Amino acid sequence: MPTDAAERIAGAPTESHTGPVTLINCFDVPFGREEAFLELWQQMNDYFRAQPGYVSHRLHRSVSPNARYRFVNVATWISNAHFQAAHTTDTFYERVQQATWAEFSNSPALYEVVSEASV
Amino acid sequence: MPTDAAERIAGAPTESHTGPVTLINCFDVPFGREEAFLELWQQMNDYFRAQPGYVSHRLHRSVSPNARYRFVNVATWISNAHFQAAHTTDTFYERVQQATWAEFSNSPALYEVVSEASV
Numbered sequence: 001m002p003t004d005a006a007e008r009i010a011g012a013p014t015e016s017h018t019g020p021v022t023l024i025n026c027f028d029v030p031f032g033r034e035e036a037f038l039e040l041w042q043q044m045n046d047y048f049r050a051q052p053g054y055v056s057h058r059l060h061r062s063v064s065p066n067a068r069y070r071f072v073n074v075a076t077w078i079s080n081a082h083f084q085a086a087h088t089t090d091t092f093y094e095r096v097q098q099a100t101w102a103e104f105s106n107s108p109a110l111y112e113v114v115s116e117a118s119v
Numbered sequence: 120m121p122t123d124a125a126e127r128i129a130g131a132p133t134e135s136h137t138g139p140v141t142l143i144n145c146f147d148v149p150f151g152r153e154e155a156f157l158e159l160w161q162q163m164n165d166y167f168r169a170q171p172g173y174v175s176h177r178l179h180r181s182v183s184p185n186a187r188y189r190f191v192n193v194a195t196w197i198s199n200a201h202f203q204a205a206h207t208t209d210t211f212y213e214r215v216q217q218a219t220w221a222e223f224s225n226s227p228a229l230y231e232v233v234s235e236a237s238v
Contacts, residue, residue, distance in 0.1 A: 011186070012183070013182040013183065022179055024179060024188075024191050026145075038233075042234070045234065045236075054238060055237060055238060056235075056238070057234070057235070057236060057237075058141075058234070059232070059233050059234035059235070060230035060231065061230060062228050062229070062230050063136055063199070063230060064131070064229040064230075066228070067129075067130070068226045069143075069228070072143050074193055108183075109185070109188070110181070110186075111180060111182060111183075111186070111191060112180055112182050113179055114157075114179065115164065116176070116178070118174060118175030119168070119173060119174060119175070
């Protein structure tokens with residue numbers, strides 16, 4: 001059964017949103033299936049990195065044994081418009097609808113940064 | 120009733136972990152209580168930023184209407200040892216056990232970065 005693409009895309013902001021957006025995408029990955037997940041994820045990431053408006057990403061793997069999510073991707077885009085455009089192409093639908101994605105459920109949402117600091 | 124500090128701290132890695140760690144802390148914040156949450160969060164952040172080993176943070180607020188978590192903090196520390204040390208001081212316990220925190224449940228966990236890129 002193909003994966004439902006709509007369930008795998010962060011919801012668009014309700015109001016007109018013009019600044020940068022950060023996707024935070026939390027993945028459920030069964031133990032022992034990390035390599036299969038990473039292969040699928042990398043295929044998607046190769047696509048996104050080549051799209052206009054992609055800024056950066058960091059994929060995180062949990063080291064806390066009780067982590068609710070074992071992988072979390074944090075990716076920045078220039079704008080919501082760029083993010084949405086990258087999620088409505090034929091290539092995106094082909095890749096996200098692969099049956100192999102069904103094993104790895106995810107919770108994606110878009111955010112804006114409200115506090116930032118570094119030493 | 121004081122908040123249980125143990126429930127609010129990311130679990131330590133099971134194996135000896137020496138590299139940098141990233142805290143991803145997802146918060147449930149009721150609609151209309153954003154300002155109260157931000158005030159409490161800022162008080163904790165002021166403490167953490169002054170501790171040895173703190174590197175950086177970004178606090179995110181959701182713009183997707185269906186976001187599972189309305190606020191997510193992503194903070195980097197030099198090492199798990201530094202992170203744990205900052206979470207075992209008297210000042211930390213005083214601040215985290217404030218009854219006002221009980222309103223804002225959270226899911227904290229530690230991660231390591233496994234893929235990173237920027238354009």
